[in-house]
Structure formats: C-alpha cells, structure tokens
Amino acid sequence: MTALPRISADEGDEAVLVVESKSIRETKTWGRRLASLLEGGELIGLIGELGAGKTCFIKGLARGLGLRQEDILSPTFTMIQEHHGRFTLYHIDLYRLETPSLDDMGLREYLFSPGVAAVEWFERLKEANELAMLAVRMSYAGASSRRIEFRAGGPRYRALVAELRRRFS
Ligand SMILES: Nc1ncnc2c1ncn2[C@@H]1O[C@H](COP(=O)(O)OP(=O)(O)OP(=O)(O)O)[C@@H](O)[C@H]1O
Numbered sequence: 001m002t003a004l005p006r007i008s009a010d011e012g013d014e015a016v017l018v019v020e021s022k023s024i025r026e027t028k029t030w031g032r033r034l035a036s037l038l039e040g041g042e043l044i045g046l047i048g049e050l051g052a053g054k055t056c057f058i059k060g061l062a063r064g065l066g067l068r069q070e071d072i073l074s075p076t077f078t079m080i081q082e083h084h085g086r087f088t089l090y091h092i093d094l095y096r097l098e099t100p101s102l103d104d105m106g107l108r109e110y111l112f113s114p115g116v117a118a119v120e121w122f123e124r125l126k127e128a129n130e131l132a133m134l135a136v137r138m139s140y141a142g143a144s145s146r147r148i149e150f151r152a153g154g155p156r157y158r159a160l161v162a163e164l165r166r167r168f169s
C-alpha cells in the first residue's frame with residue numbers, strides 16, 4: 001500500500017505524527033497500521049467530536065487484530081464491548097458518562113489489561129492527563145477528510161509513534 005501523505009509533524013519530534021485521511025478506507029487503514037504494531041497492554045485514547053471517525057478508526061484497528069470490523073459498533077447501549085482476537089480488544093465509549101473515573105464500572109481493569117483498550121471520548125476521563133497512553137485525536141478537514149494526530153503520552157508510546165512514522169509516513 002502506498003504511503004499516505006503526512007501533512008505536518010514537528011521534525012524530530014518523535015512523539016507526534018499527523019496525517020490526513022481522505023476517506024473512510026484511509027482512516028481504517030491507519031487503524032490497521034496501528035494494530036500491526038501493538039503487542040498487547042496498550043491504551044489508545046480516541047479524541048474528537050461527534051462523527052470525527054473514532055469508531056471508523058477502531059474498525060480498522062479491529063481488523064488488524066484479526067477481528068471482524070462488522071462486529072465493531074458504536075457502543076450506544078453497551079459502554080464496553082469485548083472482542084477476542086490476536087489480543088482482547090476492549091472498545092469503550094465514555095460519551096454517555098458525565099465525569100467518568102477509573103474507579104467507575106471497572107474501567108481500571110479494562111484500561112490496564114494485557115489486551116488493547118480503545119476508548120472513545122477518552123478526554124472525558126477524570127484521569128485522562130495522568131495516564132500513559134497513545135492519543136489519537138481526530139478532527140474534520142472537509143466533508144470526507146479527517147486530520148488524525150497520533151500523540152504519545154509516555155515513552156512506550158513514543159516508540160510506537162516513531163515506528164508508525166518510520167513504516168508508514
Ligand atoms: N475520512 C473519513 N474517515 C472517517 N470517517 C469519515 C471520513 N469521511 C467521512 N466520514 C464519515 O464520518 C462519520 C464517522 O463516524 P464515526 O461513527 O466513526 O464517528 P465517531 O467519532 O465514532 O462519532 P461518535 O462520537 O458519535 O462516536 C461516518 O459517517 C463516516 O462515513
């Protein structure tokens with residue numbers, strides 16, 4: 001697959017990679033690319049307004065983990081969905097919680113599991129700024145374009161972002 005254009009990144013800043021996705025397919029591709037680098041135990045925080053593409057990205061991520069992307073739904077009624085593939089994927093959506101904290105609903109267990117936790121509306125979590133995680137921030141860049149920013153929170157995730165850049169940008 002050809003590399004997608006990187007629209008900006010501070011040269012030498014290994015902690016951040018910004019890419020532009022021009023279609024649903026490209027967004028899923030970035031999810032798959034990320035999945036290919038995961039080893040289990042990662043926390044991925046999806047940040048971005050309604051319709052930004054968080055669930056779409058997680059569908060690609062799921063596929064990369066050997067799951068059926070059709071099984072990834074917007075967890076409207078279920079806040080936590082568990083999928084078993086190469087690793088267990090915990091797909092969590094915090095949208096409906098006012099001020100969620102790690103102590104709610106057993107979140108701590110899911111977020112620090114040997115599997116992979118992908119959390120939509122991660123910024124709502126009370127402890128959001130204290131956790132080692134990979135932030136995937138998505139924003140509108142046109143009707144069918146999205147800006148995707150990968151930002152490492154912590155050394156482990158720095159290496160991940162550096163690898164994402166080395167291999168795919
Ligand atoms: N480049 C793109 N990448 C991802 N989605 C796109 C893109 N262009 C258009 N879209 C549309 O944007 C919407 C993204 O929906 P999605 O459910 O993934 O968003 P979300 O961020 O999970 O929203 P919510 O906060 O409601 O959970 C879909 O309707 C999709 O068709």
Ligand SMILES: [Mg+2]
Nearest residue numbers: 054055074120
């Ligand atoms: Mg969603």
